[in-house]
Amino acid sequence: MAITIKFVVVFVFSVLFIVSSVHCRQTTSNIPGYGVKQMDRQCFHGNICRGGVGDCIFWCRNHGYYYGVCLTDACCCQI
Numbered sequence: 001m002a003i004t005i006k007f008v009v010v011f012v013f014s015v016l017f018i019v020s021s022v023h024c025r026q027t028t029s030n031i032p033g034y035g036v037k038q039m040d041r042q043c044f045h046g047n048i049c050r051g052g053v054g055d056c057i058f059w060c061r062n063h064g065y066y067y068g069v070c071l072t073d074a075c076c077c078q079i
Helices: 002-023 053-062
Strands: 041-045 067-070 074-078
C-alpha cells in the first residue's frame, strides 16, 4: 500500500512539474496571428491628414476601416 501511494505522489508531482515547465516557456513574437500584421494596415498619401488625426479617422471609417493614424506623409487605416 505504501508503495502505491508513494508512486501516485511522485507521478502527480512529476506531471505538475512538466505541465508548469511547458506552460511557463517564453514565446516569441514571430508566431502567426500575433500582433498587427502589415497587411492589416493600408496607408494613403495625400492631403487627408491636413486637418489632423480626426480627419484621418473620419476618412478611414467612411471607407470601411476600423481607425486611422496620421504618419509623416500619409494617413494609415487599420482593418
